[in-house]
Amino acid sequence: MTKIALIGPNGRMGRFVEGLLEGREELEIVARIGRSDDLASSLNGAQVGLDLTVAGLGADHARTLLDHGVRPLIGTSGVDPAEDAPLDALARSKGLGGLIVPNFCLGVWLQQRLALDATRFLKSVEIVEEHYSGKVDAPSGTAKDTAAQLEQALGRQPGSLGVHAVRVDGLYSNQQIIFGGTGEVLRLTHQTFGLEAFGSGILASLGYVAQAQGVARGVGHAFEWSAARG
Ligand SMILES: NC(=O)c1ccc[n+]([C@@H]2O[C@H](COP(=O)([O-])OP(=O)(O)OC[C@H]3O[C@@H](n4cnc5c(N)ncnc54)[C@H](OP(=O)(O)O)[C@@H]3O)[C@@H](O)[C@H]2O)c1
Structure with a gap:
C-alpha cells in the first residue's frame, strides 16, 4: 500500500x-x-x-x-x-x-526516443506543439523537455532549437517533431485525445x-x- x-x-x-x-x-x-x-x-x-x-x-x-x-x-x-x-x-x-515528469504519456516518451535516434542522421529539426487556448504556459513543458533532449543529442546550445506553440480553441494536446533532410521531411507526430x-x-x-x-x-x-x- x-x-x-x-x-x-x-x-x-x-x-x-x-x-x-x-x-x-x-x-x-x-x-x-x-x-x-x-x-x-x-x-x-x-x-x-x-x-x-x-x-x-x-x-x-x-x-x-x-x-x-x-x-x-x-x-x-x-x-x-x-x-x-x-x-x-x-x-x-x-x-x-x-x-x-514533464509528460506522463507513453507515446510522448516513445516519440522522444525515436527523435533522439533520428538526430544521428538528421540535424535540421524543429518542434510544433498545439494546445487548447486556455493553457497557461507556452511553449509547453513537454516541448521544452523534448527540445532540451534534442539539443543535447545534437550538441547545440540550450534554447537554440525552434519551438512553435499554437493555442486555439478546439485543440487538445499535440506535438510534432519535424526533421528536414535532402528533398525529404520526417514528421514524428504525437496526438492526445483525452486525459x-x-x-x-x-x-x-x-x-x-x-x-x-x-x-x-x-x-x-x-x-x-x-x-x-x-
Ligand atoms: N505531466 C503531465 O503529463 C501533465 C499533463 C497535463 C497537465 N500537466 C500539468 O499539470 C499541472 C496541472 O494541470 P491541470 O490541467 O490539472 O491544471 P488546472 O486544472 O489549472 O489545476 C491546477 C490546480 O492546482 C491548484 N493549485 C494552484 N496552486 C496550488 C498550490 N499552491 N497548492 C495546491 N494546489 C494548487 C489549483 O487550485 P484552484 O482550483 O484553487 O485554482 C487547481 O485546482 C499543470 O502544470 C499542467 O501543465 C502535466
Whole structure:
C-alpha cells in the first residue's frame, strides 16, 4: 500500500487522478492538498506526493516534500532541468527518491526516443506543439523537455532549437517533431485525445517513485522499471 498526497486535487488532472486511483487497493490518497492548504502540515503520513498544480511551483513543492520525508512525483509543468541535481542530492541525503515528469504519456516518451535516434542522421529539426487556448504556459513543458533532449543529442546550445506553440480553441494536446533532410521531411507526430492518455504513466510513476533512490526526470524511468518487473 502506497499512501499518496494529491496536491492540486481540484484541477483537471487532480480530478482525473481521483478517478484513476479509485478502487486500487495498492494506492491510497491520504491527503488532498489545495491552494489554500499549507503543504508541509497537510501531508497526513503520505509516502508519495503527486503534484499537479501550476507551472512554476513544482520544484518548491518537491523540496518541501523531501524536507518532510515524502517522495515527490512532480507532474506540474515547468521544473527547470537545472533543479534536477539539487533535488537528487537532497533526496539521496534522506534516503528517498522521486521523479519529475514533464509528460506522463507513453507515446510522448516513445516519440522522444525515436527523435533522439533520428538526430544521428538528421540535424535540421524543429518542434510544433498545439494546445487548447486556455493553457497557461507556452511553449509547453513537454516541448521544452523534448527540445532540451534534442539539443543535447545534437550538441547545440540550450534554447537554440525552434519551438512553435499554437493555442486555439478546439485543440487538445499535440506535438510534432519535424526533421528536414535532402528533398525529404520526417514528421514524428504525437496526438492526445483525452486525459486517459496519462493514466498508465501516472500508475507506473507512482510505483517507481515509491521505491526510487534519488530524483530522476522522465516517465521513461517508470516505464522501464515497470517493464523489467514484467
Ligand atoms: N505531466 C503531465 O503529463 C501533465 C499533463 C497535463 C497537465 N500537466 C500539468 O499539470 C499541472 C496541472 O494541470 P491541470 O490541467 O490539472 O491544471 P488546472 O486544472 O489549472 O489545476 C491546477 C490546480 O492546482 C491548484 N493549485 C494552484 N496552486 C496550488 C498550490 N499552491 N497548492 C495546491 N494546489 C494548487 C489549483 O487550485 P484552484 O482550483 O484553487 O485554482 C487547481 O485546482 C499543470 O502544470 C499542467 O501543465 C502535466
